[in-house]
Each structure stands twice: as C-alpha cells, then as structure tokens.
Amino acid sequence: MLDAKIPNGPIKSKWEQHRFNCKRVNPANRRKYDILVVGTGLAGASAAASLAEMGYKVKSFCIQDSARRAHSIAAQGGINAAKNYPNDGDSVWNLFYDTVKGGDYRSRESNVYRLSEVSNNIIDQCVAQGVPFAREYGGMLDNRSFGGAQVSRTFYAKGQTGQQLLIGAYQALSRQIGKGNVEMFHRREMLDLVTVDGVARGITTRNLVNGEIESHSGHAVLLCTGGYGNVFYLSTNAMNSNATAAYRCTKKGAYFANPCYTQIHPTCIPVSGEYQSKLTLMSESLRNDGRIWVPKNKGDNRPPLEIPEEERDYYLERIYPSFGNLVPRDVASRQAKFRVDEGRGVGKTGIAVYLDFSDAIARLGKKAVSAKYSNLFEMYEKITGEDPYTVPMKIYPAVHYTMGGLWVDYNLQSTVPGLHVLGEANFSDHGANRLGASALMQGLADGYFVIPYTLGNYIGSSDLPEISTDHEAFKLSRKEVEESLSKLLNIKGEKLVDEYHRDLGAIMWERVGMSRNEEGLKKAITEISALREDFWKNVKISGEGTHLNAELEKAARVADFLELGELMARDALERKESCGGHFREEHQSQDNEAKRDDENFCHVAAWEYTGSKNNPSWSRHTEKLDFESVKLVTRSYK
Amino acid sequence: MSENSKNMTIHLKLWKQDGPKSKGAFVSHTVKDVSPDMSFLELIDVVNSEFIKKDKRPVEFDHDCREGICGTCSMVINGEAHGPQKATTTCQLHMRSFCDGDTITVEPFRAKTFRVVRDLVVDRSSFDRIIQKGGFVSVNTGNAQDANNIPISKPDSDRSFSAAACIGCGACVAACKNASASLFVAAKITHLSLLPQGQLEHRQRALNMVDQMDKEGFGACTNTGACSLACPKEISLDSIALMNREYLKSSVKER
Numbered sequence A: 001m002l003d004a005k006i007p008n009g010p011i012k013s014k015w016e017q018h019r020f021n022c023k024r025v026n027p028a029n030r031r032k033y034d035i036l037v038v039g040t041g042l043a044g045a046s047a048a049a050s051l052a053e054m055g056y057k058v059k060s061f062c063i064q065d066s067a068r069r070a071h072s073i074a075a076q077g078g079i080n081a082a083k084n085y086p087n088d089g090d091s092v093w094n095l096f097y098d099t100v101k102g103g104d105y106r107s108r109e110s111n112v113y114r115l116s117e118v119s120n121n122i123i124d125q126c127v128a129q130g131v132p133f134a135r136e137y138g139g140m141l142d143n144r145s146f147g148g149a150q151v152s153r154t155f156y157a158k159g160q161t162g163q164q165l166l167i168g169a170y171q172a173l174s175r176q177i178g179k180g181n182v183e184m185f186h187r188r189e190m191l192d193l194v195t196v197d198g199v200a201r202g203i204t205t206r207n208l209v210n211g212e213i214e215s216h217s218g219h220a221v222l223l224c225t226g227g228y229g230n231v232f233y234l235s236t237n238a239m240n241s242n243a244t245a246a247y248r249c250t251k252k253g254a255y256f257a258n259p260c261y262t263q264i265h266p267t268c269i270p271v272s273g274e275y276q277s278k279l280t281l282m283s284e285s286l287r288n289d290g291r292i293w294v295p296k297n298k299g300d301n302r303p304p305l306e307i308p309e310e311e312r313d314y315y316l317e318r319i320y321p322s323f324g325n326l327v328p329r330d331v332a333s334r335q336a337k338f339r340v341d342e343g344r345g346v347g348k349t350g351i352a353v354y355l356d357f358s359d360a361i362a363r364l365g366k367k368a369v370s371a372k373y374s375n376l377f378e379m380y381e382k383i384t385g386e387d388p389y390t391v392p393m394k395i396y397p398a399v400h401y402t403m404g405g406l407w408v409d410y411n412l413q414s415t416v417p418g419l420h421v422l423g424e425a426n427f428s429d430h431g432a433n434r435l436g437a438s439a440l441m442q443g444l445a446d447g448y449f450v451i452p453y454t455l456g457n458y459i460g461s462s463d464l465p466e467i468s469t470d471h472e473a474f475k476l477s478r479k480e481v482e483e484s485l486s487k488l489l490n491i492k493g494e495k496l497v498d499e500y501h502r503d504l505g506a507i508m509w510e511r512v513g514m515s516r517n518e519e520g521l522k523k524a525i526t527e528i529s530a531l532r533e534d535f536w537k538n539v540k541i542s543g544e545g546t547h548l549n550a551e552l553e554k555a556a557r558v559a560d561f562l563e564l565g566e567l568m569a570r571d572a573l574e575r576k577e578s579c580g581g582h583f584r585e586e587h588q589s590q591d592n593e594a595k596r597d598d599e600n601f602c603h604v605a606a607w608e609y610t611g612s613k614n615n616p617s618w619s620r621h622t623e624k625l626d627f628e629s630v631k632l633v634t635r636s637y638k
Numbered sequence B: 001m002s003e004n005s006k007n008m009t010i011h012l013k014l015w016k017q018d019g020p021k022s023k024g025a026f027v028s029h030t031v032k033d034v035s036p037d038m039s040f041l042e043l044i045d046v047v048n049s050e051f052i053k054k055d056k057r058p059v060e061f062d063h064d065c066r067e068g069i070c071g072t073c074s075m076v077i078n079g080e081a082h083g084p085q086k087a088t089t090t091c092q093l094h095m096r097s098f099c100d101g102d103t104i105t106v107e108p109f110r111a112k113t114f115r116v117v118r119d120l121v122v123d124r125s126s127f128d129r130i131i132q133k134g135g136f137v138s139v140n141t142g143n144a145q146d147a148n149n150i151p152i153s154k155p156d157s158d159r160s161f162s163a164a165a166c167i168g169c170g171a172c173v174a175a176c177k178n179a180s181a182s183l184f185v186a187a188k189i190t191h192l193s194l195l196p197q198g199q200l201e202h203r204q205r206a207l208n209m210v211d212q213m214d215k216e217g218f219g220a221c222t223n224t225g226a227c228s229l230a231c232p233k234e235i236s237l238d239s240i241a242l243m244n245r246e247y248l249k250s251s252v253k254e255r
C-alpha cells in the first residue's frame, strides 16, 4: 500500500498546517541548489519562475523553439476559481465538492481541497501579471459557467484562456531568464532520468538541433511534461505532446498511476479523412448555448435544416433534464457514441452529432453569440468550410486529456525521491474524470503555490551531495540513450513511424477508448505487443541522429507509446468497474450509466515497471482512497 | 465539409537546406489526390511520407498545435508569410484555398535575424530575448492583491487583449522588406501598457525592448503595413504608433 503522506487534521486546515510544518531553505542557501524543470507549460513555467524568484538556480527545458509554445497555449475555455464574484453561492468547499464528484470519487480528497483553496490566489496572481481576462462593463472580472458546474466560476479570455495564462507564466519565466536566475534550454528532449542511489539527480537530454546527447545534474527534478493523449494518435493534443519523459521515469522507479483514465472530450471537429493528423477541440463553453441533437430516425440523411423540430432528438436534454447539454464530459461523450452506434450519426461519415446554435442566435441575436464565440466559429469554418451561424456544427468526441500520470504523494513527489511531477503529467487531482477548466487551475496551482513549499521541504530535509555529470550514472544513461537511438536508426525497415502510430491509435480507440470490455482489452494487449515487436524489426526512419530529425524524435516517442498503450489496456482490464471516463461495459446500470464498485476499487492503481529492457511488464500497487469529507454516492446528473 | 469538391493534383516547390551554413535549393514534387479538406501541413506530411518511402530525406518544418495558436508553424507560401488566406496561420490553411493543378512554392520565414536551422525551420530565439528585456510585469508569485481590487475599463481590457493575442510566430518580420520586428514588440508593449498593472514600468519597458530589438539586428519600420496584413492575429498598426510614442517619451526622460 502506497503512503500518500497526507497531513493529519481536518481537511480545511491540512494545507495551512503542512505549510507551517514544511522545512524551509534559508534564502541565502537557495542559490546552491540546482533545480531541473522539464517542460514550460503552465505547470513548468510557473514552477520555474516561482522557484527562481525564491532564489533557487533553475534550468528549464522544452521541446519547442520557445517556452511560450508549450501545449498549454491551446487551452480555450477557461480556468476555475472559487472567488464567488457572481455571488451565486460558490465557495472553496463547493469547488472542492464538485471536483471530487466530477472525478467520480477516484481522486484524493486532500489534494483536491488544496487545489480549491489556492484557486483564488491563481486568479490574483494572473491578473497582477497582466493576463487580460474578460471583464464586464463595470471593470470587474467576468465569469461563465462551464460543463458540469451549476455556478459561474470560470474565468476566461475569449476562447484563448490557455494562451493568455501561459503568456503570463512565460513572461514571469522570461523575467527570471533575463535576470540570469533561469538557464533556458529550447529544442531539448529529456530522454532519461538519472538516479544516484535511487534518488533523482539529473536528466539526459537530446539537443534536437544537432543531436547531441547532454547531461544535466541537479538537486531535484521537476517533471512538467504534460499528458499522454497522443497514445491514441488522433487527439486534441499538440503534435509534440508525448509520454516519453514520464514513461522513461517509470524505468527508473516511478510508478504510473491510473493509466486507463483518459478523457474523451465531447465537442471536437470530426475526422475528415485518412490523412488526418490531429483533432481540433471546439471549446466546451459552446455547450452553454449550443444544443446537441441527432435525427430521431436512423439513417435520416436529410440536411439538418430540413429536419423538422419534432423529428430531432435533443438527447442530452431528454435524458438529463436538470443538466441537459451541460453534463460532464464523460457522460456527453458516451451518449454521442451510443447515438452513432445506433445508426443515428450525421454527416458524410455518420460519425458525428449536431451542435446547433439557431436557438441561441434567435434568442440572443447573432451579435451576442459572436461576441462570445467568434474565434471558435471562425476556427470551425476554417477547418470545415462551413458557417456555424447558418448550419449546425458537426462534432464528435476525441481524446483530450489524461487523468492518469506518474503517481505523486501530497508533496507532488513520485516514488523516486527528488523526482516531483506537476500538471497533467501527474495523476493527482482529477480522479477518473476531469471537469472543464480545472486542468489550467491544477497546472498553475502545482507550479505557483504548491511546489515552492513542498520542494523546500524536500531540499531542507535531504542530504544531497554535489554530483557531477562525470558520475557513472550519467555516463551509463548517456550510453543507453545513444544505443537506443542508434538501434532505432539501424532498423531500416519498411514501415513508417506514422503508420505504426496510426495502427496503435486504431487499436486504442477501438478497444481502450470510450467503452471497454474484457474481451476487447485482452485483444488490445495481444495486438499492441505484436505491433511493438514488429516496430522494432521493421520501422523505417530516414536520416541520422546528428541533425534536426523529426522522424527520429517521433520514432522514440512512438516506441514509448507502444509500451504505455499496453499498460493502459492492462489497467483498464484490472479495474473491473466503471468510473468517470473509464467505462466497462460489464459494469453499467440499466440506463447505461457507469457503475462504480467502491468496495473493491476505491483506490488508485499505481504500476511499477518490473520488466527488462526489451520485455515490459508491470506490477500493480494500490493507494487506498479515504473519503472523510465527501460522502460516496452515485454520481447523477439527471 | 466541402462534400462535393474533387481531389486535386498539386505541384510543390519546397525549400531544402541542410543547415545554416549550407546552400539551399528548391526541390519539386507532385502530389496526387489531394483532398480539399486537408490542411496545408497535412499535405506536407503526405509529401514527407512519400519522400521517406523513396529513401529521400523529408523536409523539416516547425509545427505543434496545428490550431493556429502556438505560433510554431512558419512557412512562406507563394511568397506570402502563412500563405494566401487572411488571418490564417500555415497550419490552419486548407487545401480548398488552392486549385487543381496549382504550383505552390514553400520557403522558410526569411530574415537576417531568423537564421535557417534546416529546411523550413528557422531560429526565432531573438523574440524570446526581446521579451526577457522587459516584456513582463515585475511581480513575484504570492505578491498579488485581490484580482478585483483594480477595476479595468472593458474597452482598455479588450484592446489589451487584442494586442496580447500575438502568437509570436514572426510572420510580421518575414513579411517586412526591412525585416522589422516592430509589430511583435509593439504588440507586447501595447498589451501591458494598457493595463494598470503594466503601467508602472511602461517607460523602461519600451526603452529596453526596443533597444534589444535593435541589438538583434531587426530593421527599421517604414510604415508599409505589410506586417499587419500578414499577421494571423490581425494585430493593428496602431500598436506601433503607441510603441513609438512610449519610446520617444521614455528616451527624452532618460536623457
């Protein structure tokens, strides 16, 4: 059983008490500590900036050519906080409660409470940095309600909230780079974690421009490398989003928690063809005004405007009268899949449902609708060539977010001492389903307000001798990384990296996607391991390792996806219940809702890597989840 | 989706250059059966898989979000930064903007300050260095007061937002005959100086950022407006006027 190191005491004072108890590092001593922060998304940029402000010496790494381009930039809809500015009864407790319930009672209460507690500080911090959130005419901040919430607690900047928050964090980071407190490494990819006596002491990176394999030593490593949604090939994640850094840490002793918890977002632009390289999200905020429907009759392929009102099925409003189109993501996605499986899907492929704004336009006027959503509507039109003001949007679920990630304790430390994991890369706060607008909140909470305390505690209570990059552990790591890259380059097979990735994605989507069953999962495990074996015999990568080589970068990432995909299927197979985004067909109620099994599965599953180099295997550990403040009930949105 | 439009044949002339010091050249390639629903980068994906299958090396290009927000993609298409469509990044450009049989030329964002790394990939780190000189509000984590303590008028906040929408792609530089970075720098100065939080440091910010821009070797602005036309986020030229005012006032004060 894993120990999450949750502080004692009532939930409302745990964090305050813990902060008080945390060891601190004397300001004059902080500059003696090198902190390696991998990733410059919301989690990484906010952590690197905050730690540098405190006086630590920080090295920051990212794959992109600028820290500002991390995947967080693409978040659209907004960020939650319990400010209760609209005076609609919100509170820290409410946000906490909604998040625990939204996660279908599979998250850690103490972490979620802390997240809600610091949510308000995040908004203050961002506004002070110059983040131009939407405002009302009186000059105050505007809020909107977001999928699954019955209060307006979401702060936003048009449909570009992630961009504005990330630019805020990037600017704070840039300020510290300018002052010489942070050394920035662009176009670098972490390919290994270096441990000395079981403690994280550095990383091995590849310089993506010239292929050099480099070592960086430090007193702690912060992994802020984002989620692993791209296992599915098609997802809303950026093309460079990957699991490599996190997954390779599992080979150095970090446990991977709840890999099967993936979020399939209900409102994305459907696939248009074989060449499709990624999917585009249409922000969930659209569900505030758009109505989702399919024709009542199977195979009704009349254009949407010709289908009369009484022949339309607004299925979410019908099934969930009190939440309607605003049910949580997992529920909305699954219902869309059911409609398509019934043969009532729409569009050229039949794999889509309508999201219709005609009522909202009639009620509010085109101008008001445009003020809220113009950039989303424009984006939709650019991609599909259709005008959503006049024709309903076509949408379909797509992989969007991964709730699973490296296991961390209350201090955000993994099972490897010194390796801390922040943001989407960890598993901690969203349970089996993440509510809208809460990932941005978590990334910034971890980086601005949690790690500055808990890292101090780690450094202050550990004995960390200086270790140079000439140490054997660094040499060995470099050697292993070099060998595995040259092995990939030397296969010189027939099949392209993308083809393997696409095949993996097809297996994952079909068998480890929105709905899962024992037979399918077992098949997935066999199929993925066969695909992996073939990959290592027959992949074709052009060029060398000594120059910018996107194919080589992709190949190394796909190699890791091919292992992680199997682990996801194994985790899904072992979790013999349905919860949140994990829907096991064997475990559903009569009306197709997820049926949890609290008696046997009210725990986190954390997987330890036990395999050899070429033959992955894992063993399953658990962390029991205790619910002291929120009562376990069946989640209902009816 | 343009359900009826037919697939096309497209002739490409793509820039290949091994490294910053090598000589580059165009290579020609024809792609058949291009769907109008395909994005421009998906077309390049297809080209690259055809290249690899034929044991030719693929063209390297920068891209990430493919949603028009990260500012990573950077191609000059038929002589225009990000191609023919207004307010659209390369990744959001779709093949329905082209016709069957078209020849399309693809080059990197060219500018003295944007060194070619390889093929269509350029080095834009000068933009980061400019931001490091002053493109921020000097507030440490934990120092903030309640977010609603300072009201900000909606028009100011909206104008600030419009400038903050800059994605830092560098199309403005690539489009400018002088390779000036004025629009990029001005967008940041405008974003921050329209907000009370950014006001305190506005003078120093303008001075430091503009000085760094000059140091990096970007050209002077001669008000041709090509930058704003190429800008995928339609950042307005007004911001350059604002920057110039701030810079002038600050330099007078400094002297």
Ligand SMILES: Cc1cc2nc3c(=O)[nH]c(=O)nc-3n(C[C@H](O)[C@H](O)[C@H](O)COP(=O)(O)OP(=O)(O)OC[C@H]3O[C@@H](n4cnc5c(N)ncnc54)[C@H](O)[C@@H]3O)c2cc1C
Pocket: A038, A039, A040, A041, A042, A043, A044, A061, A062, A063, A064, A070, A071, A072, A073, A074, A075, A076, A077, A078, A079, A161, A162, A188, A189, A190, A191, A224, A225, A226, A227, A236, A237, A238, A241, A242, A244, A245, A281, A400, A401, A422, A423, A424, A425, A436, A437, A438, A439, A440, A441, A443
């Ligand atoms: C389209 C879209 C819209 C979204 N909208 C919302 C929203 O409205 N509200 C909300 O709350 N959430 C939203 N989310 C989710 C949210 O954006 C992400 O969960 C969050 O931004 C993740 O932040 P992060 O800092 O953990 O990681 P990321 O932003 O993914 O950053 C990862 C960083 O790690 C670096 N990296 C990765 N691997 C390596 C490596 N091996 N070596 C070196 N560096 C590496 C990358 O370069 C990058 O800098 C959205 C997600 C998507 C896909």
Ligand code: FES
Pocket: B062, B063, B064, B065, B066, B067, B068, B069, B070, B071, B072, B073, B089, B090, B091, B092
């Ligand atoms: S790839 Fe992100 S803007 Fe084009």
